[in-house]
Amino acid sequence: xxxxxxxxxxxxxxxxxxxxxxxxxxxxxxxxxxxxxxxxxxxxxxxxxxxxxxxxxxxxxxxxxxxxxxxxxxxxxxxxxxxxxxxxxxxxxxxxxxxxxxxxxxxxxxxxxxxxxxxxxxxxxxxxxxxxxxxxxxxxxxxxxxxxxxxxxxxxxxxxxxxxxxxxxxxxxxxxxxxxxxxxxxxxxxxxxxxxxxxxxxxxxxxxxxxxxxxxxxxxxxxxxxxxxxxxxxxxxxxxxxxxxxxxxxxxxxxxxxxxxxxxxxxxxxxxxxxxxxxxxxxxxxxxxxxxxxxxxxxxxxxxxxxxxxxxxxxxxxxxxxxxxxxxxxxxxxxxxxxxxxxxxx
Amino acid sequence: xxxxxxxxxxxxxxxxxxxxxxxxxxxxxxxxxxxxxxxxxxxxxxxxxxxxxxxxxxxxxxxxxxxxxxxxxxxxxxxxxxxxxxxxxxxxxxxxxxxxxxxxxxxxxxxxxxxxxxxxxxxxxxxxxxxxxxxxxxxxxxxxxxxxxxxxxxxxxxxxxxxxxxxxxxxxxxxxxxxxxxxxxxxxxxxxxxxxxxxxxxxxxxxxxxxxxxxxxxxxxxxxxxxxxxxxxxxxxxxxxxxxxxxxxxxxxxxxxxxxxxxxxxxxxxxxxxxxxxxxxxxxxxxxxxxxxxxxxxxxxxxxxxxxxxxxxxxxxxxxxxxxxxxxxxxxxxxxxxxxxxxxxx
Numbered sequence: 001x002x003x004x005x006x007x008x009x010x011x012x013x014x015x016x017x018x019x020x021x022x023x024x025x026x027x028x029x030x031x032x033x034x035x036x037x038x039x040x041x042x043x044x045x046x047x048x049x050x051x052x053x054x055x056x057x058x059x060x061x062x063x064x065x066x067x068x069x070x071x072x073x074x075x076x077x078x079x080x081x082x083x084x085x086x087x088x089x090x091x092x093x094x095x096x097x098x099x100x101x102x103x104x105x106x107x108x109x110x111x112x113x114x115x116x117x118x119x120x121x122x123x124x125x126x127x128x129x130x131x132x133x134x135x136x137x138x139x140x141x142x143x144x145x146x147x148x149x150x151x152x153x154x155x156x157x158x159x160x161x162x163x164x165x166x167x168x169x170x171x172x173x174x175x176x177x178x179x180x181x182x183x184x185x186x187x188x189x190x191x192x193x194x195x196x197x198x199x200x201x202x203x204x205x206x207x208x209x210x211x212x213x214x215x216x217x218x219x220x221x222x223x224x225x226x227x228x229x230x231x232x233x234x235x236x237x238x239x240x241x242x243x244x245x246x247x248x249x250x251x252x253x254x255x256x257x258x259x260x261x262x263x264x265x266x267x268x269x270x271x272x273x274x275x276x277x278x279x280x281x282x283x284x285x286x287x288x289x290x291x292x293x294x295x296x297x298x299x300x301x302x303x304x305x306x307x308x309x310x311x312x313x314x315x316x317x318x319x320x321x322x323x324x325x326x327x328x329x330x331x332x333x334x335x336x337x338x339x340x341x342x343x344x345x346x
Numbered sequence: 347x348x349x350x351x352x353x354x355x356x357x358x359x360x361x362x363x364x365x366x367x368x369x370x371x372x373x374x375x376x377x378x379x380x381x382x383x384x385x386x387x388x389x390x391x392x393x394x395x396x397x398x399x400x401x402x403x404x405x406x407x408x409x410x411x412x413x414x415x416x417x418x419x420x421x422x423x424x425x426x427x428x429x430x431x432x433x434x435x436x437x438x439x440x441x442x443x444x445x446x447x448x449x450x451x452x453x454x455x456x457x458x459x460x461x462x463x464x465x466x467x468x469x470x471x472x473x474x475x476x477x478x479x480x481x482x483x484x485x486x487x488x489x490x491x492x493x494x495x496x497x498x499x500x501x502x503x504x505x506x507x508x509x510x511x512x513x514x515x516x517x518x519x520x521x522x523x524x525x526x527x528x529x530x531x532x533x534x535x536x537x538x539x540x541x542x543x544x545x546x547x548x549x550x551x552x553x554x555x556x557x558x559x560x561x562x563x564x565x566x567x568x569x570x571x572x573x574x575x576x577x578x579x580x581x582x583x584x585x586x587x588x589x590x591x592x593x594x595x596x597x598x599x600x601x602x603x604x605x606x607x608x609x610x611x612x613x614x615x616x617x618x619x620x621x622x623x624x625x626x627x628x629x630x631x632x633x634x635x636x637x638x639x640x641x642x643x644x645x646x647x648x649x650x651x652x653x654x655x656x657x658x659x660x661x662x663x664x665x666x667x668x669x670x671x672x673x674x675x676x677x678x679x680x681x682x683x684x685x686x687x688x689x690x691x692x
């Protein structure tokens with residue numbers, strides 16, 4: 001498709017170029033009906049003016065915010081790109097804010113909301129439980145993506161959307177996979193925090209054992225170090241090294257995130273053990289590095305692109321009052337690669 | 347140190363809490379001298395009020411922007427964190443903007459500058475040559491970090507700072523290291539774009555050969571695919587796979603970024619070759635994954651934390667007119683790990 005110019009828009013609307021310009025700049029000196037007609041054509045054609053000044057004026061009118069818990073977590077990279085692109089296509093300015101581990105993302109959102117141009121918020125990651133009071137205070141439409149926030153409200157009154165996978169269910173699937181391979185001494189590495197995805201994934205691990213009438217090897221539940229980034233490779237490495245040095249019997253390691261699993265692999269290799277011949281290592285998330293690591297990492301792959309696309313599409317639909325808020329659960333995929341194998345009898 | 351409260355500030359200044367509050371909110375109803383005294387104490391003690399509304403009002407007064415070329419590149423992660431923390435400590439709001447591969451970061455900056463609260467800009471990554479006209483237009487202090495932008499100005503008139511490593515020199519060091527290990531057929535993987543770090547690093551590769559009177563193996567200079575993110579693992583993989591399939595003799599692969607090197611490793615392993623026994627693979631940047639990969643990646647490690655700290659410190663000094671702009675070159679470190687070895691005679 002050839003690039004659409006302001007002249008094309010003017011021709012299509014049967015008006016002059018300066019009228020289109022006035023419409024886009026929300027100039028008072030224009031008939032509201034004419035303006036609506038022009039803006040409809042602009043919307044339909046996806047025309048993007050390349051004049052910075054005009055861009056600025058236009059984006060001054062409306063913006064959406066994306067609040068990311070751990071902006072430097074590569075898991076969110078693709079999602080950020082997709083949401084950024086879509087916001088740009090819709091000609092919204094995007095405010096990108098990093099939420100720190102100790103910060104409450106709703107506090108950050110309530111602060112941002114005082115910015116009058118804000119039209120909606122996407123939360124990437126974060127806690128799955130929030131104070132009802134704070135949720136009620138937030139007036140613009142908001143969507144939680146990659147985290148499923150509990151709602152305490154009556155049916156039909158839901159005030160926000162959730163786009164996520166069922167972390168407990170998917171985690172159970174991975175644990176069952178390892179159990180099916182004959183493993184019983186499966187270590188689980190996660191962060192020791194309530195109301196986070198790490199906790200949901202641990203529940204899945206736990207229930208896989210319980211439902212089969214097997215005893216959970218509680219001595220193999222390992223929490224990452226508090227004082228190091230909870231989902232970085234280093235923490236996976238440190239936690240696994242400690243586990244291996246403890247001398248406890250372990251035949252498989254299931255880390256609640258791929259970054260932790262990569263760190264776990266390094267600790268296993270350093271201990272002179274082979275993956276998966278001596279010990280299986282699996283992760284969760286489906287990050288790109290898993291395909292490139294040696295060995296390739298078996299993991300639970302979240303459909304991050306689809307989730308991000310759905311989140312931003314839904315947000316704009318809610319803003320435009322074309323749709324109600326929704327709770328959408330995506331399925332994740334267990335990707336079998338090279339890092340897990342059937343337990344060998346020694 | 348116990349947390350400082352607004353009461354401590356009031357006591358220290360010999361005024362009431364409401365006066366401190368008025369000073370922080372820049373209330374007109376306060377003696378300018380009293381205000382200055384209070385703000386000095388606040389500055390000195392590093393007091394951070396925990397009231398969101400007040401935070402917002404205060405940060406309304408001033409902000410800095412960070413423009414990142416490739417925000418999802420993990421290379422910038424640590425830098426973003428450090429600059430964010432320091433801005434917060436100085437009680438500046440931070441605007442984080444992603445600059446796309448095809449965007450000119452100066453255009454983005456000029457747009458942002460229309461925002462009246464902006465006090466300074468940090469550019470992370472980007473092009474090393476810019477139009478003098480655009481550089482002149484930008485009025486707030488700005489600093490290029492992790493990229494050394496050429497200045498065409500007369501001495502003593504420099505209008506911006508550069509904080510970077512000497513990419514050409516460090517890249518030459520890596521190439522010399524491989525030449526010293528006996529390699530002559532060294533492939534170089536980079537992006538085919540002028541005025542980028544990829545180009546500087548290629549110059550270093552080139553001059554290492556030339557200065558030793560060796561012929562540059564031009565058939566081994568491999569450009570990444572245009573249509574895939576230039577610095578991602580996938581592109582390193584695709585480019586290396588093509589090289590290996592070409593049947594050209596190659597004993598070492600030097601990728602202009604660690605992410606490309608990881609992708610290269612995967613292609614080498616898939617071809618049934620061992621690293622480093624059959625082929626050496628090295629990278630550039632010093633990203634965390636290099637320490638965790640199997641084998642551990644030999645690379646040029648940039649002092650990203652020191653660079654980020656210096657950049658933000660210098661920016662605030664320039665804003666406060668305590669310092670002039672500076673051109674600072676940091677040294678990078680060649681980290682020998684496991685992925686490169688002496689060339690074996692076959």
